[in-house]
Amino acid sequence: MKNKNNKSCPPVSVGGQALLEGIMMNGPLGAAMSVRLPDGTIFTQAKEYKSLRKKYKILGIPIIRGVVTFIESMIIGYKCLMESAELSMTEEELAAEESKFDKWIEEHLGPKMQTIVSVVGTVLGILLSVALFFWLPSFIADLTLGGADNRLMPLIEGLIRIVVFILYIYLTSKSKYIKRVYMYHGAEHKSILCFESGQPLTVENVKGFKRFHPRCGTSFIFVVLIVSILFFTLVLAFFPDIREYRLLWVSIRLLATPLVMGIGYEFIRLSGKYNNPVTRFFAAPGLFMQRLTTKEPTDDIIEVGIAALKAVTEQEAYEAAKAAAKAGPPKKNKESEESQAETSAESTEQTTDETTEQVSEATTEEPAEQADAESEAAPDEGRADAV
Numbered sequence: 001m002k003n004k005n006n007k008s009c010p011p012v013s014v015g016g017q018a019l020l021e022g023i024m025m026n027g028p029l030g031a032a033m034s035v036r037l038p039d040g041t042i043f044t045q046a047k048e049y050k051s052l053r054k055k056y057k058i059l060g061i062p063i064i065r066g067v068v069t070f071i072e073s074m075i076i077g078y079k080c081l082m083e084s085a086e087l088s089m090t091e092e093e094l095a096a097e098e099s100k101f102d103k104w105i106e107e108h109l110g111p112k113m114q115t116i117v118s119v120v121g122t123v124l125g126i127l128l129s130v131a132l133f134f135w136l137p138s139f140i141a142d143l144t145l146g147g148a149d150n151r152l153m154p155l156i157e158g159l160i161r162i163v164v165f166i167l168y169i170y171l172t173s174k175s176k177y178i179k180r181v182y183m184y185h186g187a188e189h190k191s192i193l194c195f196e197s198g199q200p201l202t203v204e205n206v207k208g209f210k211r212f213h214p215r216c217g218t219s220f221i222f223v224v225l226i227v228s229i230l231f232f233t234l235v236l237a238f239f240p241d242i243r244e245y246r247l248l249w250v251s252i253r254l255l256a257t258p259l260v261m262g263i264g265y266e267f268i269r270l271s272g273k274y275n276n277p278v279t280r281f282f283a284a285p286g287l288f289m290q291r292l293t294t295k296e297p298t299d300d301i302i303e304v305g306i307a308a309l310k311a312v313t314e315q316e317a318y319e320a321a322k323a324a325a326k327a328g329p330p331k332k333n334k335e336s337e338e339s340q341a342e343t344s345a346e347s348t349e350q351t352t353d354e355t356t357e358q359v360s361e362a363t364t365e366e367p368a369e370q371a372d373a374e375s376e377a378a379p380d381e382g383r384a385d386a387v
Contacts, residue, residue, distance in 0.1 A: 014192055014313065016305075017077045017217075018185035020177065021088035023305050024080040025188075027312030032321045033080045034308035035087045036300065037330070043087060044307045045325040046318060049076055066265025067258045087329055132168070134253060137161040138246075150243045151236045158229035165221070169292050179295060184304065186211035187297035189290075191305035195313065201306045203299050211294040214279075215272050218293045219286025224264040226282060231260055 016025040022035035024047070031049035034042055051072055053060040059068045137160040141153055172178050193209040194201060213219075232253065236243060243249045271279040297305070310317040 014195060014309065015073075016188040016192060016308065017073070017080070018181050018188055019081050019084035020181060021184070021304075022080075022084040023184050023188050023191075023308040024077065024084075025308040025312045026076075027309070029312050029315065029318040031076060032308055032311035032318070033084065034304045034311065035084045036304055037087060038090045041330075042304055042307050043324065043329050044311050044317075044321045045329075046311065046321040047076065047080065047325070062266055063259065063262035066262035069265065070261055130254070132164060133161055134250060137164060138250070150240050151233065153243060154229050154232035154236060157232075158225060161228075162222075162225055165225070166289070166292075169289065173292055182293055182295040183297045183301050186294040187301045187305035188308075189213040189216065189294060190297065190302065191309045195309055201310060203302050203306070206302050206306065207299075211296060212287050212290045214283045214287060215268050216286060216290055216293075218289045219283050220264055220268050222286040222289060223267050223282050224261055226285075227263050227267070228257075228260045231256065231263075 014025065014027045016023055019033065019035065022033055024031065024033040026049065031047040032044060033047055034044040037043050049072075051068070053065055053068055059065060137157045140160050141156045145153075145156055173182065187206070189211050190206045190209045191201065193213060194206045197209070199205045235252070235256075242252070267279075267282060271283055307317075311321040312318065
């Protein structure tokens with residue numbers, strides 16, 4: 001995403017991701033995340049992010065760079081998502097979210113087993129995604145249209161896959177947590193659009209922009225779905241009987257997925273440079289779906305987006321974010337309350353001591369002043385008594 005209209009600085013690329021009560025941004029200075037803490041403050045910290053594309057030039061060539069970028073985005077996005085969940089929740093909420101099974105594993109098997117369970121959960125999630133978006137559409141297509149021409153099956157499967165994806169987004173949007181994430185998603189888009197326009201990053205300016213962005217991840221998914229339909233239709237045009245071997249066909253689809261994603265990524269890059277009927281046609285479904293995956297953000301949510309974006313585009317904010325990352329997040333809940341109570345008690349004691357000293361000094365000075373006044377008022381009497 002480029003800031004082309006801002007003449008005060010050179011064009012720079014900016015991207016982001018919505019988190020739980022926060023936003024992660026990736027810009028010219030690096031990556032950073034801002035999270036709204038339970039006490040209402042915004043905590044912004046820089047995140048270490050070094051793309052392999054900079055280290056290995058071969059990973060920066062077209063098609064391959066799309067796959068690398070997608071994988072890296074998933075990794076850093078997942079880490080930030082988990083961290084934002086911990087930062088944005090109180091200790092009581094975290095304890096309530098932790099299941100008895102999690103506690104039993106941590107107590108009896110230690111943190112290493114907890115990591116293994118997390119990895120297993122991730123693998124199961126990937127398998128579920130494969131079953132939901134690869135196997136299920138093929139199964140439904142065979143069950144309902146088994147006698148159709150094989151060359152038409154990629155189109156049928158693709159349409160079913162799109163329907164499954166829309167239903168998935170719609171059902172997940174019913175969660176109150178996901179609704180909040182979608183509001184932060186909208187704030188991310190609006191903040192970036194404001195930045196790209198060259199306007200100052202203020203709440204009022206950001207509110208004036210739409211929450212839909214043509215280079216959103218939602219648009220990328222739809223582009224990938226459309227490209228996959230075209231690609232596999234072409235494959236079956238040359239090898240019409242290959243679909244009869246189900247295991248081989250599913251394997252080909254899985255192996256070709258990185259290629260399809262790479263093509264989709266290149267199209268998204270082109271759509272950022274050129275605005276023509278072709279790019280608008282492919283981007284239209286994604287823009288329409290953003291009506292589900294984004295919600296209008298409130299002012300406090302927009303503030304989080306602005307904080308994250310400044311941390312990756314303004315040197316001073318980035319240095320502050322790096323310092324915050326080293327210092328770590330502030331203490332929360334009981335620890336912070338105890339600390340605040342201690343500070344308050346010390347402040348009260350200090351105020352009491354100062355008040356006591358002031359009263360004592362005033363009491364001591366008052367008789368002395370009165371004595372001086374009396375001696376000045378009757379000097380003869382003083383001398384007579386002395387004689």
